[in-house]
Amino acid sequence: MQKKSVRDLDVDGKKVLVRVDFNVPVKDGEVTDDTRIDRAMPTIGMLVERGAKVALISHLGRPKGSPDPKYAMDPVAKRLGEMLGRHVEKLDTAVGQEVSDALDNLPEGGVVLLENSRFYEGETKNDPGFADELAAPFDLYVNDAFGAAHRAHATTVGVAERLPAAAGLLLEREVDYLDGVLKDPERPFVAILGGAKVSDKLGVIESLLGVADSLLIGGAMCFTFFKAKGYGVGKSLVEDDYLEEAKRLMQEAGDKLVLPVDVVAAREFEADAEHRTVSVDGVPEGWMGLDIGPETVELFAGRISGAKTVFWNGPMGVFEMDAFAKGTEGVARAVAESDATSVVGGGDSVAAVNKLGLEREMSHISTGGGASLEYVEGKELPGVAVLPDR
Ligand SMILES: Nc1ncnc2c1ncn2[C@@H]1O[C@H](COP(=O)(O)OP(=O)(O)O)[C@@H](O)[C@H]1O
Ligand SMILES: O=C(OP(=O)(O)O)[C@H](O)COP(=O)(O)O
Ligand SMILES: [Mg+2]
Numbered sequence: 001m002q003k004k005s006v007r008d009l010d011v012d013g014k015k016v017l018v019r020v021d022f023n024v025p026v027k028d029g030e031v032t033d034d035t036r037i038d039r040a041m042p043t044i045g046m047l048v049e050r051g052a053k054v055a056l057i058s059h060l061g062r063p064k065g066s067p068d069p070k071y072a073m074d075p076v077a078k079r080l081g082e083m084l085g086r087h088v089e090k091l092d093t094a095v096g097q098e099v100s101d102a103l104d105n106l107p108e109g110g111v112v113l114l115e116n117s118r119f120y121e122g123e124t125k126n127d128p129g130f131a132d133e134l135a136a137p138f139d140l141y142v143n144d145a146f147g148a149a150h151r152a153h154a155t156t157v158g159v160a161e162r163l164p165a166a167a168g169l170l171l172e173r174e175v176d177y178l179d180g181v182l183k184d185p186e187r188p189f190v191a192i193l194g195g196a197k198v199s200d201k202l203g204v205i206e207s208l209l210g211v212a213d214s215l216l217i218g219g220a221m222c223f224t225f226f227k228a229k230g231y232g233v234g235k236s237l238v239e240d241d242y243l244e245e246a247k248r249l250m251q252e253a254g255d256k257l258v259l260p261v262d263v264v265a266a267r268e269f270e271a272d273a274e275h276r277t278v279s280v281d282g283v284p285e286g287w288m289g290l291d292i293g294p295e296t297v298e299l300f301a302g303r304i305s306g307a308k309t310v311f312w313n314g315p316m317g318v319f320e321m322d323a324f325a326k327g328t329e330g331v332a333r334a335v336a337e338s339d340a341t342s343v344v345g346g347g348d349s350v351a352a353v354n355k356l357g358l359e360r361e362m363s364h365i366s367t368g369g370g371a372s373l374e375y376v377e378g379k380e381l382p383g384v385a386v387l388p389d390r
Pocket of ligand 2 (some may be wrong): 147
């Protein structure tokens, strides 16, 4: 990566704002997968050892630009402290005098966690005034949030335009790996797309079809295609604005685009909901598709076994609920058993692979889902582009 690196910064005694992606799954106040925190440790450790005063900032979930206790950073601060082996003060704000005071009182090598950046509507708007407020107390900025690098927000772009900025070690590592493996992949290159960020990720499908030899679509992503085919999808997640595009893509892509042949339909979005496997045009009215079915796992596994490179973003179903985890498990095992170079990217996909204990079977675990997707399709990531060259 040809961007200025945190390694090149003189941080001793400096107040450093570090953008991390701590958008981790949290349940009952506990972090249920700490991969993204773990992957930020090298950068945090380097800054601490070199005597910086470190303030970490991240988003968590999708609060709507104002404080929402459900998305406060406290569970993250607790887990971070356990992993750092010390108490990490978490502020209830991301800007203002409280931040300045905390930095003045922070010893060199100290770490503080700021509040969720998305509690401020200026974050996702990349509002200049908010970026000014974020940058004000600091001397330097490091972006180590690969998972959010596809977002042109105040904490990923705006602040980088206001402070001497550099890439963190994780951001460097992720970009260098993807450059190495996915810019000119060994073929057949099979891409697997799932998850629930339908409106976000449908947009990358056309580009992925231009890069991959096969694109397998599961998770909630497939129901827009089924609705475009005229199938009843019940209450499944669908992006109605994309139906015409989906029709066009299915015509143009031919058998490169591989859709499920059976799904697990549920009466409601509950772990103990009544559910059954149905053909893809058989989702009962008022029900919703929450996993791919066993025949689809077979079909996808067949494509995966023949691949030399696999890139997977997005669980195949609501894997957090056991009844709808079999599709994700089947695909994860097929990827693990293949002799392909395998990249699994995304906070939830990585959590699923970790839950199955298969992370070591993968060639690379990427902390970015949308970010790696957009990088693979050839897009420049705003959070990287804004950083100064070396
Ligand atoms: N059919 C489905 N309907 C609703 N949600 C789904 C479905 N399949 C998967 N999901 C959800 O997708 C979420 C992850 O999506 P996303 O954030 O795009 O993945 P990643 O973090 O790996 O990039 C999971 O929380 C999972 O429960
Ligand atoms: O979890 C993330 O993306 P991912 O779900 O694609 O892995 C990133 O933290 C970005 O989160 P966002 O999609 O709410 O901007
Ligand atoms: Mg996710």
